Amino acid sequence: MARLTIEALAKSFGTGWAVRDVSLDVADGELVCLLGPSGSGKSTILRMVGGFERPSAGRILIDGQDVTGVPPERRPTGMVFQSHALWTHMSLFENVAFGLKLRRLPKPEIRRRVDVALALVGLAGFGGRRVWQLSGGQQQRVAIARSLVLEPKILLLDEPFASLDQHLRERLREEVRDIQQRLGITTLFVTHGQDEALALADRIVVLEGGRVEQVDRPDRIYRQPATRFVAGFIGQxxxxxxxxxxxxxxxxxxxxxxxxxxxxxxxxxxxxxxxxxxxxxxxxxxxxxxxxxxxxxxxxxxxxxxxxxxxxxxxxxxxxxxxxxxxxxxxxxxxxxxxxxxxxxxxxxxxxx
Structure with missing residues (x-):
C-alpha cells in the first residue's frame, strides 16, 4: 500500500490550462474517483501521476518521495487505459508477462506471478489463448492483470469500462472494487460516469475546467454539493x-x-x-x-x-x-x-x- 500526494499540480498545453492548482491526498488503500465532464482535466491528472505527461507546475509524491520527474517505467504505478492496448500477436500469458520479462525476472517467478494475476481477474487457465479469442470484458481483465502483475503501489485506471455495454460495465466495476479491496491497493480511477463514481469510490473529486469543485464521500457529494455545478452534475x-x-x-x-x-x-x-x-x-x-x-x-x-x-x-x-x-x-x-x-x-x- 502507498500514499499518493498531489501538490498544486498544473498543466498547460499552450492554448490554455488543462489542470490548474490541483492538490489531493489519497490514503493507503483508498479508491478515489476523478469525476467530471470531457475536458475537465481528469485524464490529464492521471497521466501526470503515471508519468506520461510532465506537469507545468506542482509535485507528485508517492510515500513522501518526489516522483514528478521520474519516467513511467521507473514509477511504482500501474496504468490501465480505456483502450485495452493488448498485443494481438501474443498470448494472454505473454501479454501479462511482458513487463516482468523487461525486468528480467526468473522464468519460474514470472510464471507464478502471471498465474496469480490471471486468477485474480477470473482468467485462470486462459494463458494460452489469443487476444482475438476474448470478449471485450475479458480483454479488459487482461489489461488489468498486466498492471497488477507488476505489483504497483498505485493503480491508475483511465475510464477502463467506457467501451463496454452497461451490464458488463457494472459487473466489471464490482469485480475491480473487490480486487482493489482484497489487495488494499491505492487506486486513482478516472470516469465521467456518475453512477460508476458513486458505486466505486471511497471519495470523489469533482472537476470542472481543470479545477477541483469538491472532494468528499459519495453520499456527501450527492446530498451536500459544495457548488451549483456539483449539484447539477451529480444525479438529476x-x-x-x-x-x-x-x-x-x-x-x-x-x-x-x-x-x-x-x-x-x-x-x-x-x-x-x-x-x-x-x-x-x-x-x-x-x-x-x-x-x-x-x-x-x-x-x-x-x-x-x-x-x-x-x-x-x-x-x-x-x-x-x-x-x-x-x-x-x-x-x-x-x-x-x-x-x-x-x-x-x-x-x-x-x-x-
Missing part, C-alpha cells in the same frame, strides 16, 4: 428560478424560506424529493411525459411559469400526459451563483396543499 437536479424578498422566495408553488440576500436565486430540488397529487385547478403544473422504469415512475412536468421540472414517484402511481399536478417538496438547496455554496431552503406548507 431541478433548478427553479426564484426571487427572494426578506428571506422568502416569491413563488406560490414553492414557498421557500432561506437565509439569503434579496434578489434572484435558484432552488435546487432532487426529483426524488418531490411528491405529486392531482388537481383540476388552473395555473398548476402539467404532466408533459411519464416514463415507467419499473422501479420508479419518471415524471416530466411543466410548471405554471413554463419551467421544466422532473419528479420521481413510486411505480404504483399512474400519471398521463396533460394531467394537472400539484408538486410539493420536502426540502431544497438555494444557490445565488455558479460557484457559491448552497444555503438549505425550508419549504413551507404550500398554499394549495
Amino acid at each position: 437536479m431541478n433548478f427553479v428560478p426564484a426571487e427572494f424578498r426578506n428571506g422568502r422566495a416569491e413563488r406560490p408553488d414553492f414557498p421557500v424560506s432561506a437565509a439569503v440576500p434579496d434578489g434572484p436565486a435558484s432552488l435546487a430540488i432532487r426529483p426524488e424529493a418531490v411528491t405529486l397529487r392531482r388537481s383540476d385547478a388552473p395555473g398548476h403544473a402539467r404532466v408533459h411525459r411519464a416514463v415507467d422504469f419499473g422501479t420508479h415512475l419518471a415524471i416530466d412536468l411543466e410548471l405554471a411559469d413554463g419551467t421544466r421540472f422532473k419528479a420521481t414517484v413510486p411505480p404504483g402511481e399512474r400519471w398521463a400526459a396533460g394531467e394537472a399536478a400539484l408538486p410539493a417538496v420536502a426540502g431544497c438547496l438555494v444557490f445565488r451563483g455558479e460557484g457559491d455554496a448552497p444555503v438549505p431552503g425550508i419549504v413551507a406548507t404550500p398554499v394549495h396543499a
Whole structure:
C-alpha cells in the first residue's frame, strides 16, 4: 500500500490550462474517483501521476518521495487505459508477462506471478489463448492483470469500462472494487460516469475546467454539493428560478424560506424529493411525459411559469400526459451563483396543499 500526494499540480498545453492548482491526498488503500465532464482535466491528472505527461507546475509524491520527474517505467504505478492496448500477436500469458520479462525476472517467478494475476481477474487457465479469442470484458481483465502483475503501489485506471455495454460495465466495476479491496491497493480511477463514481469510490473529486469543485464521500457529494455545478452534475437536479424578498422566495408553488440576500436565486430540488397529487385547478403544473422504469415512475412536468421540472414517484402511481399536478417538496438547496455554496431552503406548507 502507498500514499499518493498531489501538490498544486498544473498543466498547460499552450492554448490554455488543462489542470490548474490541483492538490489531493489519497490514503493507503483508498479508491478515489476523478469525476467530471470531457475536458475537465481528469485524464490529464492521471497521466501526470503515471508519468506520461510532465506537469507545468506542482509535485507528485508517492510515500513522501518526489516522483514528478521520474519516467513511467521507473514509477511504482500501474496504468490501465480505456483502450485495452493488448498485443494481438501474443498470448494472454505473454501479454501479462511482458513487463516482468523487461525486468528480467526468473522464468519460474514470472510464471507464478502471471498465474496469480490471471486468477485474480477470473482468467485462470486462459494463458494460452489469443487476444482475438476474448470478449471485450475479458480483454479488459487482461489489461488489468498486466498492471497488477507488476505489483504497483498505485493503480491508475483511465475510464477502463467506457467501451463496454452497461451490464458488463457494472459487473466489471464490482469485480475491480473487490480486487482493489482484497489487495488494499491505492487506486486513482478516472470516469465521467456518475453512477460508476458513486458505486466505486471511497471519495470523489469533482472537476470542472481543470479545477477541483469538491472532494468528499459519495453520499456527501450527492446530498451536500459544495457548488451549483456539483449539484447539477451529480444525479438529476431541478433548478427553479426564484426571487427572494426578506428571506422568502416569491413563488406560490414553492414557498421557500432561506437565509439569503434579496434578489434572484435558484432552488435546487432532487426529483426524488418531490411528491405529486392531482388537481383540476388552473395555473398548476402539467404532466408533459411519464416514463415507467419499473422501479420508479419518471415524471416530466411543466410548471405554471413554463419551467421544466422532473419528479420521481413510486411505480404504483399512474400519471398521463396533460394531467394537472400539484408538486410539493420536502426540502431544497438555494444557490445565488455558479460557484457559491448552497444555503438549505425550508419549504413551507404550500398554499394549495
